Amino acid sequence: MNDPVLNAMTVDVEDFFHVSAFESIIDPSQWQEYQPRVDANTRRLLDLFAKHNVKSTFFVLGWVAERYPELISEIHRQGHEIASHGYAHRRATRQSRDEFFNDVKRSKDHLENLLGERITGYRAPSFSIGYDNEWAFEVLAELDFGYSSSTYPVKHDLYGTPDWPRFAYKRKEGIIEIPIPTLKLLGKQTPIGGGGYFRLYPYPLNKFLISRYLKKEQQPYSFYFHPWEIDAEQPRLSHAPLKSRLRHYVNLDKTYGKLERLLTDFSWGTMRDVYNIPSK
Template identity: 40%
Template sequence: MVTAPSKVRPAGYGRAQAVFTVDVEDWFQVSAFDSHVSRSSWETLESRVERSTDRLLALCADTGTKGTFFTLGWVADRYPALVRRIAEQGHEVASHGYWHQRIPTLSEAEFRADVQRARAVLEDVSGTPVTGYRAPSFSLTDEVPWATRVLVEEGYQYDSSRFPIARPGYGTASGERVPHLLHTEAGALHEYPPAVWPVGALQVPVAGGGWFRQFPAWLIHRGLDAVLQSGQPAVFYLHPWEVDPGQPRLPVGLLTRVRHYRGLGACEHRLRALLQRFEFTSFHHLFQAA
């Protein structure tokens, strides 16, 4: 195991740590593909989630990184050994829901059933408590105010889904960038927004995913540095399919094609450099250190 001595962790800020998160889903379980890939066809498509998640686990092991793996219940049901590997290697298993449906497309009862089923299977398979949630496509927005209460009622303690930039169907108007409490009638949920770097009037998303593949690496590194130096945890995310340049291509429109496929070839190399540069941990370890 290699631990780079130059990893960034500002002294004096107990909670100012970079948090590495993975949304564990297969290459076809992406909201932007909903009109191309029906749920009923999932079983018929080539699954690549085990292989690509194992690549991320290997990168974590090489760089001394721990992370939180927000895993789909659907994946845990089909690949329980993968979820066990994640837990056995010291990472946190958390929930990405069961069916990867954007919350505003669900009724309250449907959402409750989805997060309940996901948590049950993930706890059963991993043998660890599941307390964290990330919504498919960061869809825990102001459109669905009831969803936060449902998460608390279903045993979740924290969430990392409220992206602090406003875009249609994505992000939150309040733009709250720092960890905060979401109060509900059932109790409070701790919210840890993905990392956004304020530069003047601009809010630059440096949290990972497509942003990580499209933006220059120096900008991501500087943004994460800035968030950490402000005394806040910097939450970063990636998907297993982002380190799988050989995944089948779907006949999607230009914008989705750029967002989804651009930069896949260089992603693993860039991720290794990032994990060597910053000392990443999981939410579980972040809470323990506080």
């Protein structure tokens, strides 16, 4: 039986060759050399969500939206929320303010022109808004976003703002920031928001951590993952660093089954619905 609390289901719509873990071996100029798999994988997710009557927020990479406009339109047609994941999956910490503005604007403009409605949500690649680039929130406000989900209050080699707020809050720039969930265990903030941690942990542990978060914090939970995480048949990049390969390929063959259990055990909706974000 589903938990009565409505939680936010989110999907970062990108392909396996876009991920930050492989940025040291794959330059964006090489993306066209890889056979895209994001269309088929995302449509498989749409079927899974329809089966369980779940609505989700899809943070769409602009690169994907330009190449698969029919996919984005279908996501929207099925009643899911479309949000921006930027254009080229370049971490915000590696961009100047002008570069960031142009990257995000390109994605937002394309999505709005495609769908004919305002895009209110944004998520930075690899949760890359932090201590050194808080100006990114000013850019998001300037571009008329209503909310962001771009921070993860943990310590990590690619991201992390461990002493920033853990729950949704309105920033001085006017943007609502919705951090990725953490659970305090033994005095430390444990990452429980999805992605590689969801694949790594056995499902009963994931369910326990989410349930404890909901009971302890009395806050809605948000979950994130990527279409490539249900694709065990994707090409293996043997020349990638060992740590990157371990992170990317762990338990890909188990993710779909775990997701199905997750959709059954908890109640899910879009970011806009869960956090009462105005659409206009």
